[in-house]
Amino acid sequence: MDWGALHTILGGVNKHSTSIGKIWLTVLFIFRIMILVVAAEKVWGDEQDDFVCNTLQPGCKNVCYDHFFPISHIRLWALQLIFVSTPALLVAMHVAYRRHEKKRQFRKGDQKCEFRDMEEIRKQRFRIEGSLWWTYTSSIFFRLIFEAVFMYAFYFMYDGFRMPRLMKCNAWPCPNTVDCFVSRPTEKTVFTIFMIAVSSICILLNVAELCYLLTKFFLKRSKKAGNSKQQPNHENKEETKQNEMNELISDSCQNTVIGFSS
Amino acid sequence: MDWGTLQAVLGGVNKHSTSIGKIWLTVLFIFRIMILVVAAERVWGDEQQDFVCNTLQPGCKNVCYDHFFPISHIRLWALQLIFVSTPALLVAMHVAYRRHEKKRRFRNGEKIDIEELKNEKIHIRGPLWWTYTSSIFFRIVFEAVFMYVFYYMYDGYQMPRLVKCNAWPCPNTVDCFVSRPTEKTTFTIFMLAVSGICMMLNLAELCYLVLKICMKGSRKTT
Numbered sequence: 001m002d003w004g005a006l007h008t009i010l011g012g013v014n015k016h017s018t019s020i021g022k023i024w025l026t027v028l029f030i031f032r033i034m035i036l037v038v039a040a041e042k043v044w045g046d047e048q049d050d051f052v053c054n055t056l057q058p059g060c061k062n063v064c065y066d067h068f069f070p071i072s073h074i075r076l077w078a079l080q081l082i083f084v085s086t087p088a089l090l091v092a093m094h095v096a097y098r099r100h101e102k103k104r105q106f107r108k109g110d111q112k113c114e115f116r117d118m119e120e121i122r123k124q125r126f127r128i129e130g131s132l133w134w135t136y137t138s139s140i141f142f143r144l145i146f147e148a149v150f151m152y153a154f155y156f157m158y159d160g161f162r163m164p165r166l167m168k169c170n171a172w173p174c175p176n177t178v179d180c181f182v183s184r185p186t187e188k189t190v191f192t193i194f195m196i197a198v199s200s201i202c203i204l205l206n207v208a209e210l211c212y213l214l215t216k217f218f219l220k221r222s223k224k225a226g227n228s229k230q231q232p233n234h235e236n237k238e239e240t241k242q243n244e245m246n247e248l249i250s251d252s253c254q255n256t257v258i259g260f261s262s
Numbered sequence: 263m264d265w266g267t268l269q270a271v272l273g274g275v276n277k278h279s280t281s282i283g284k285i286w287l288t289v290l291f292i293f294r295i296m297i298l299v300v301a302a303e304r305v306w307g308d309e310q311q312d313f314v315c316n317t318l319q320p321g322c323k324n325v326c327y328d329h330f331f332p333i334s335h336i337r338l339w340a341l342q343l344i345f346v347s348t349p350a351l352l353v354a355m356h357v358a359y360r361r362h363e364k365k366r367r368f369r370n371g372e373k374i375d376i377e378e379l380k381n382e383k384i385h386i387r388g389p390l391w392w393t394y395t396s397s398i399f400f401r402i403v404f405e406a407v408f409m410y411v412f413y414y415m416y417d418g419y420q421m422p423r424l425v426k427c428n429a430w431p432c433p434n435t436v437d438c439f440v441s442r443p444t445e446k447t448t449f450t451i452f453m454l455a456v457s458g459i460c461m462m463l464n465l466a467e468l469c470y471l472v473l474k475i476c477m478k479g480s481r482k483t484t
Contacts (some may be wrong), residue, residue: 007267030268037264039340054320113470165338179431181321183310186332241470262452 003033004245006085013088015125016095017134020209024202028085031198036077040191043184045076050183057173064169064180070171073188079194080150084202085144086140094135129215137213147199154170154196161196163188265295270348275350278357283398286376286460290347293456298339302453305445306336312441316416320430326427332415335446339453342408346460349397356393357384359394373397386471395471402464405457412454417468439451 003245007029015026047069053061155161163185172179182188269291276287309331314324361384386394413419421443428435439447 011265026351030271030344034264034268034344035341039337039342041333041338046310049325052320054323165319167327179321181324183324183330184328184334186328187334187337190333191337 001112001240003037006033010085013092016091016128016136018128018209018212020205020212023211024205025188027198027202027205028081030201032077032195033081033134035191035194035198035260036081040077040195041074043187046183047072050243051180052183053169053178054178055174055178057175057178060171060174060178061180063171064174064178067169067171068167068180073154073158073192076150076154076157080146083146083150090139090142091132091136094132099128099134110233124169128194133213133217136150137210140210140213142205144203144210147203147206151196151199154192161192163183163187179257202253210230265299268344269295271354272347272350275354278353278386280386280467280470282463282470286463286467287350289456289460290343294339294453294460295343295365297449297452297456298336298343300341302449305442305449306334307380308441309334311437314441315427315432315436317432319433319436322429322432322436323438325429325445326425326432326436327334329427329429330425330438335416335450338408338412338415342359342404342457344481345404345408346401347398347432351392353394353449356390362382367464375409391471391475395468398464398471402461405461405464407458409454414449419447419450421450 012026014022017025047064051061051065053064054063082133126132163182165182167180167186168177169180272287276284277338279287310327311420313323313327315326317323322439384390421440425440426435427438
């Protein structure tokens with residue numbers, strides 16, 4: 001169970017996302033997880049080995065390191081990425097539930113069921129409407145909350161996003177005050193700022209997706225209200241066209257070589 | 263999630279590239295990513311362990327290392343390769359969108375064979391030409407930016423054997439010795455050369471695309 005397995009799990013969710021959701025997933029995998037694995041883990045690899053304190057007192061370095069780095073940046077980022085990816089599973093579960101319902105209908109021989117075979121049910125792409133809309137929107141909301149909470153946790157735990165070169169430590173058993181030097185502080189600061197920037201981009205994408213879904217919902221509602229006044233059963237051609245366009249735009253990345261489609 | 267996944271992602275773009283684009287992708291994977299993973303990472307592996315300063319002052323080595331190597335070469339190359347590969351995804355998204363359009367027309371009753379559609383090679387024309395050309399332009403910009411950053415950060419492309427450091431808490435001036443400077447210089451120059459080759463391939467591809475459209479334009483008018 002590693003990042004590759006997460007990639008496989010989330011890949012299937014991609015099919016039922018909006019286009020902004022697909023861009024978000026790409027940014028998550030290429031600019032966050034990949035950078036973490038390929039670069040950041042090596043920068044923090046020797047963080048305790050090369051954390052040097054100006055003292056001969058045994059135990060002082062351990063205590064100072066633990067005092068200044070309660071949770072390592074790398075572990076915080078790994079937790080953040082896992083928590084931020086998990087709400088998408090709600091959507092996957094909801095889609096699986098709907099699919100199961102349709103299979104059950106099909107098996108019972110329901111006349112209303114429009115599918116010819118199980119294969120079609122398996123491949124069907126569900127539109128983001130009704131209860132699925134609520135699930136999808138709440139998953140985006142939770143993603144935003146988790147991103148914000150982790151960014152704040154970083155800021156609070158490390159007093160900002162800069163890694164200092166020198167830390168003055170006076171925890172027991174260190175004698176008086178001891179100078180401790182951090183390994184690779186500049187490189188760490190650069191990567192911290194990079195990850196924060198990409199985190200913010202992801203937050204903006206999520207906010208944009210939330211606004212898009214809310215706008216779509218309200219537009220649909222106002223059109224329905226308008227239609228019910230004129231002709232209750234008349235199919236609004238413009239709405240159908242708009243739905244098709246939205247479907248096109250959301251399907252535009254379905255067959256990309258990212259390989260997310262299951 | 264590693265270089266192999268990036269290769270899988272970019273592999274599909276290959277089908278819709280020009281022949282120069284295909285050569286560029288091969289050079290990227292074999293001469294840059296593979297060299298990075300298989301060789302360069304080991305050369306820089308012990309960069310901090312074997313960075314030795316002529317002092318007993320605790321913390322001096324850490325501070326001097328940080329002063330002379332703000333971002334390691336390896337990380338800069340990894341970032342460069344990721345940024346340079348990413349514009350190709352724009353092309354992949356555009357191609358997927360076009361394919362979807364054709365499928366929609368097929369569903370609406372137009373006579374198009376679906377198998378043919380899947381295997382069809384989409385020609386670089388119209389809006390796809392603009393997407394493709396802008397992706398090449400961004401690649402060139404990213405390559406140039408990173409090459410400049412390397413030059414600026416390390417005052418050239420040569421790795422010195424000795425660096426003189428007087429950052430606090432080092433007492434006065436301290437001599438610090440870099441680990442494997444000659445091997446690092448060799449690899450830096452190699453990666454720079456391949457970077458240069460990639461830039462030239464991108465420029466050639468850009469010229470080819472621009473010429474193609476100009477010739478098409480002149481043929482239409484005559």
